[in-house]
Amino acid sequence: MADTAPAPAPVSPRAARPGPRLSAAVRENIAGWLFVAPVVVILGLFLLLPILMAMWVSLTDWNGQGSPFRSGVPFVGLDNYTRLFTEDGLARQDFMTSVRNNFYYVAIVVPAQTVLALGLAVIVNNRMLKGKTFFRAAFFFPSVTSSVAISVVFLFIFANSGAVTSLLKLFGIDGPQWFSDSRGVLHLLLGGLGLVDPADPPAALTSGGPFGLSWWEWLSGPSVAMCTIIMLVVWTTSGTFMLMFLAALQDIPVTLEEAGMLDGAGRWQQFRHITLPLLKPTLFLVLTLGLIATWQVFDQVYVMSQGNPAKTTLTPAFLSYQTAFRSFEYGSGTAISFVLFAIIVVLALLQRWIMRDRDPARRTRRS
Amino acid sequence: MKRRDSRSLASTFAGYFVLVFFALVFLYPFVIQVANSLKTEPDAAANALSPLPHPFTTGGYEKVFLNTDLPLWLGNSMLVTILVTAGRVLLCSMAGYALARVRFRGRKALFSAVIGVMAVPPVVLFVPKFLVLNQFGIYDSYTALVLPLIVDAAGVFMMKQFFESVPVSVEEAARIDGAGVWRTFWSVVLPMARPALITLTIISFQGSWNEFAHTLVAVQSPELFTLPRGIADLVSGSLGKGTQYPLKLGAAVLATIPVAVIFVVFQRYFVRGANEGAEKG
Structure with a gap:
């Protein structure tokens, strides 16, 4: 579907007024954009632009000093993402815990x-x-x-x-x-039912698990x-x-x-x-x-x-x-x-x- | 027939019981909030549940006004709330009107963009917003507190829906009489939009008065703190946890009062606002 409203016939009797005036359609276009301009500008600046900038920053190790677009800012590719999922470390552990x-x-x-x-x-x-x-x-x-x-x-x-x-x-x-x-609470519940002792959980649960947390931790x-x-x-x-x-x-x-x-x-x-x-x-x-x-x-x-x-x-x-x-x-x-x-x-x-x-x-x- | 009567009597009674119970659950925390803000510290610690301060004291309020920056936070909150509310009401109704009535090129695409924007979870924009404010050099200023909040996609949506529900005939009469788009909007359409404008004003007021997360990424100087930011700082910061409850609760009461008053006076607009929110989904 076209994104324009049905355009008025180019030569309507009303548009053919005397004088060098803009046609009604053009005036509507200008008025419409003027009406939405503040919203477009602000949403663009504080919503769209931030997302684009953040996409760039998420690929760097910017520490907040100066502009993130300076040449000295280290580019790390997808490291910040992979660290959350595949690399064993504090970053992944915190993220998975959250x-x-x-x-x-x-x-x-x-x-x-x-x-x-x-x-x-x-x-x-x-x-x-x-x-x-x-x-x-x-x-x-x-x-x-x-x-x-x-x-x-x-x-x-x-x-x-x-x-x-x-x-x-x-x-x-x-x-x-x-x-x-x-x-x-789930640990307490399992303990209360006598299924598992929360103070000494079975090794099968504590020894391994996905994404750097043990099964026992996932089941908390x-x-x-x-x-x-x-x-x-x-x-x-x-x-x-x-x-x-x-x-x-x-x-x-x-x-x-x-x-x-x-x-x-x-x-x-x-x-x-x-x-x-x-x-x-x-x-x-x-x-x-x-x-x-x-x-x-x-x-x-x-x-x-x-x-x-x-x-x-x-x-x-x-x-x-x-x-x-x-x-x-x-x-x-x-x-x-x-x-x-x-x-x-x-x-x-x-x-x-x-x-x-x-x-x-x-x-x-x-x- | 008789059995049905006694059954419905019993269920009415059960209904009231549940309602009263939940009304207590929903309102008693506010009773506790107000009551304990008027207690002494030992009394608040010993009798937290009691709705009656014993002895009654306004010491908490005195301390919060004299020993903290609360007057400053109140001033900042009022300023930000007034600017944001005025901006939102004007800009959202202009855009909503244009999207509903003015036939300009690209308006359908623009409307889809507005819907898309509403779907972006605000929390995700947290760090990104800071990046932009920082890049523009307006981080830590009143501009940073106000400007990003001054437009709200949900408000645009609400106003567009409203303007579409108004019959076109009145405007057309004005347009035929030669009034331009702005004149038609300002002196014909807006006066008719009173209920929607009140709803939008109230939602914007409530939203910006309560706004907390944005202030975290927009400012850091204590002189620019709004009330929620100041209270959060009071609780998690310098004065330490576990103490000074009458003072903290007093600050919380002050943050609650304006919205509470507006809620009581304009309740039906709040209800309408919540349901407008439902329609957008």
């Missing part, structure tokens, strides 16, 4: 916030309940507040003498020291410290997604539900077979947005943990920042950004493919 941490984080946050958002939306949408506006506002409010401010609040809430610890004490539970606890699960960030993020983002589900629920015609009731469908059946299929586009959207956002977690890590304890809250986004701005290895830092970008794109496409693939299968089963 990927592991973020993976567990995504695997918990995305399902948790989606289920919570959907559940809250369904309940708030109940026509019998009063005070809908209040509850909707209450659930949504955390998502509009400052991530930094709210991280400070959660630091306090999960502090050693904080609210959560005292709350757990009411139930006779001795809470962990949240922010200094680097133990993996999120650390206790990471769990606080997980709780914070589920708590802040569920409200936004609840609004999306709520908007979709309100679009479902009441008659459809009534028809289901008349057919004798129970509440769960009605939800499962009428509501949920109609929510599928929203569900897909919420999962995609969640997946994209969770791989970018940064503010909370910066304020609450800085990647500690024992690097168990390190994420690729924070590692990229740390590598570039703390160790002044800008090449490595940008390379990590691009790999993160690739991870996000691949996972978003993968998810799309999975959701699409399941659709016809289910349809054929039903018919």
